[in-house]
Amino acid sequence: MNPELINILSSIIANATPLVIAGIGETISERSGVTNLSLDGSLQLSAMVGFAAALATGNILLGCFVGMLVGALIALIVVAGNIELRQDQVALGFVLTLLCADIAQFLGQDLSGERAITMPRVNVPLLADIPIIGPIFFQHTAIVYVSYALIFGVWWWMFHTRGGLALRASGDRPETAFARGTRVNRLRYFYTILGGALVGLGGAAFSLAIKPGWSNPPAMRGEGWIALAIVIFGGWHPFRVVLGAYLFAVLRALASAIQRSPDIDFPLVLLNLLPWLLMIGTLVLVSSGVVDRLLRLLPERAQKWTRNFLRSDPPTALGTRFDP
Amino acid sequence: MKQHPALRVLYVIIPVLVSLAVTSALVIAVGESPFEVFEKLWEGAFRNTESVAGVVNFWIPLALACMGLIITFTAGLWNIGMEGQIMMGALFASWAARTIQLPPELLVPIELIIAALGGAFWGFVVGVLKTRFGVHEIFGGVGLNALVSVYAIYLISGPWRQPEGGNAQSTEPFPANALLNPMSDVFPVSLIALLITVAAILVVIWILRGTRWGLNLKATGKNPRSALLLGVPTTRSTLSAFMACGLLAGLAGAYRVLFTYDSLRPNVSGGIGFLALLVVLLVGIRPLWAPIIAFVFAAILAGSTRLRVSLQLDSSLAGVLQGTLVLVVLLFNGLRQRLTEARPASAAPAAHTSSTVSAPTSGSEGAAS
Numbered sequence: 291m292n293p294e295l296i297n298i299l300s301s302i303i304a305n306a307t308p309l310v311i312a313g314i315g316e317t318i319s320e321r322s323g324v325t326n327l328s329l330d331g332s333l334q335l336s337a338m339v340g341f342a343a344a345l346a347t348g349n350i351l352l353g354c355f356v357g358m359l360v361g362a363l364i365a366l367i368v369v370a371g372n373i374e375l376r377q378d379q380v381a382l383g384f385v386l387t388l389l390c391a392d393i394a395q396f397l398g399q400d401l402s403g404e405r406a407i408t409m410p411r412v413n414v415p416l417l418a419d420i421p422i423i424g425p426i427f428f429q430h431t432a433i434v435y436v437s438y439a440l441i442f443g444v445w446w447w448m449f450h451t452r453g454g455l456a457l458r459a460s461g462d463r464p465e466t467a468f469a470r471g472t473r474v475n476r477l478r479y480f481y482t483i484l485g486g487a488l489v490g491l492g493g494a495a496f497s498l499a500i501k502p503g504w505s506n507p508p509a510m511r512g513e514g515w516i517a518l519a520i521v522i523f524g525g526w527h528p529f530r531v532v533l534g535a536y537l538f539a540v541l542r543a544l545a546s547a548i549q550r551s552p553d554i555d556f557p558l559v560l561l562n563l564l565p566w567l568l569m570i571g572t573l574v575l576v577s578s579g580v581v582d583r584l585l586r587l588l589p590e591r592a593q594k595w596t597r598n599f600l601r602s603d604p605p606t607a608l609g610t611r612f613d614p
Numbered sequence: 615m616k617q618h619p620a621l622r623v624l625y626v627i628i629p630v631l632v633s634l635a636v637t638s639a640l641v642i643a644v645g646e647s648p649f650e651v652f653e654k655l656w657e658g659a660f661r662n663t664e665s666v667a668g669v670v671n672f673w674i675p676l677a678l679a680c681m682g683l684i685i686t687f688t689a690g691l692w693n694i695g696m697e698g699q700i701m702m703g704a705l706f707a708s709w710a711a712r713t714i715q716l717p718p719e720l721l722v723p724i725e726l727i728i729a730a731l732g733g734a735f736w737g738f739v740v741g742v743l744k745t746r747f748g749v750h751e752i753f754g755g756v757g758l759n760a761l762v763s764v765y766a767i768y769l770i771s772g773p774w775r776q777p778e779g780g781n782a783q784s785t786e787p788f789p790a791n792a793l794l795n796p797m798s799d800v801f802p803v804s805l806i807a808l809l810i811t812v813a814a815i816l817v818v819i820w821i822l823r824g825t826r827w828g829l830n831l832k833a834t835g836k837n838p839r840s841a842l843l844l845g846v847p848t849t850r851s852t853l854s855a856f857m858a859c860g861l862l863a864g865l866a867g868a869y870r871v872l873f874t875y876d877s878l879r880p881n882v883s884g885g886i887g888f889l890a891l892l893v894v895l896l897v898g899i900r901p902l903w904a905p906i907i908a909f910v911f912a913a914i915l916a917g918s919t920r921l922r923v924s925l926q927l928d929s930s931l932a933g934v935l936q937g938t939l940v941l942v943v944l945l946f947n948g949l950r951q952r953l954t955e956a957r958p959a960s961a962a963p964a965a966h967t968s969s970t971v972s973a974p975t976s977g978s979e980g981a982a983s
Contacts, residue, residue: 367941367945371948374952375945375947375948375951375952376948377945377947377948381895382944384692384891384895385895385940385941386941388933388937389933389934389937389938391933392934392937393640395928396644396927396928396930396933397640397643397644399644399927399928399930506928512760515753515756518753519753519757522750557768557772559764559768559771559772560768562760562764562767563760563761563765566757566758566760566764567757567761569753569756569757570749570753570754570757573747573749573750573757574743574747574749577749577750578746578748578749579748
């Protein structure tokens, strides 16, 4: 395989990482029944604060930790405001999105242009030496490996443990779960805060590893909305959410390849339409029943399997408050 | 049970104080004095008639947007696409101002109508995505916002580019006969736009209080399923709410290009659509309060432009102040409801005191449909 292609594929994996981590985080909290709509602002604020902390102390790990703390705190406001104070999750999330973006821009005004510190690249022993696969997947910064671990860890927890069953039950059938002894609201607290912390880690991954530094307006503006859409596209399943994140990164890489190629005459600015057209397009695809109609064309046996794979029903109780 | 007047004043003062405290903390964090910042904010908004006119120039599009959003909120819709609808209005108005050549008495009304249609069209797209394709209006809206904003940048840097040597950040100024006129030099505000805004406020209040359409919107917003069973055309209500909202958004966009900037710029809406959402969250669906709160927010916005000039501070501080205020009000209202319910004696009139429900109920159905 030619080295340039391997390079591109490897950068796709890296570029998708913040979206992967944030998407997984949001999947966890939505599975427990809480929509954390503040993603766009949370990502920006945690990226800014994480970068500032790392800059001040010279410690990247601390930067990531502070980013997670910020994300968790924002999620705490959403979930506590919803459970204790009975405010709408969407309303709280929306206000927080705007507020956090503004706070990030205000507090980060002197940070733009500061010399970026970057996570070191770590090659995984043995695996990094495998031809093709090694350079694509295992010669990255540490945060990328964290995202791999998260993907499989969360999937395993969600579908193969009792704890994961309780998590899904509190998002799908909170009354039933409660009747069986699950403390629904306590779980919602836990998973929303955990999900928020992951969103914060995604933000820190932006400013400390993938696009190091901070600029005004921040480069990751809008990413949070895409992450939210990816969760829907992914049907609230960790694997498909991650697939969506990588798909987005692939299409962006394609766009920038077009941008660089001299043969194609296309207004560069209009390429920025692509992620958004894609977002609307994929949502139409999974929400409108088009998929169902296409499925009927398939042979019977394949139908069931594909339908299961493409299933994208939201957790039944998503966004509703549960009063025991 | 009537609440003690002093108590009700307290309910307003506490959130304001908390949000001022949070904002002050941030100002101190960047090494400035909060008092100086608030003084500059006030000066920026109210130092003379001209600066007050600046506030009104923010208020006009903001109030139009708020009244539009009240319609969609009543119908239980989260119209985050507001920002894009304003941009679309601005785009359509710019197109008309650049292409049509007529005396101003004819041209300006035509521009406004075209802009309103543009906004309504973009609102319609959000509505169709929701009703026909099942895409939640939050995501449809966010996507459409980005689309129109990218397209505007494309127009400014491409087909509508200024001739060599011109500013790359805007189109050429529109011809004078295409612009709205200020009513006087000391108070540069467009009289026509002011009258339209006042009319829009009254019309929206009337629609919601006294028309069948308004009733349908309310029914759709409260409980779409039972409304449908009772014979309310919910799909039509949803679509018409989006279009009516887009109509007002389009007018707001037209004001931004035909008066505020005299040309099309990237990000011409300047976040007014999002700000209007905050205002409406704050006032709930009580249309009378929206223009008043909109005025306060417009003053903060206008005042913040002075922060950069005099203190080299980022004007996003305005957003911080407004955002914290809304957040604290939401949380504080919840706290208040809980406290009133906790006392059994006052449990009965809880329905009256809980006039703070601000979000449409169906908005909480989650991120997808």
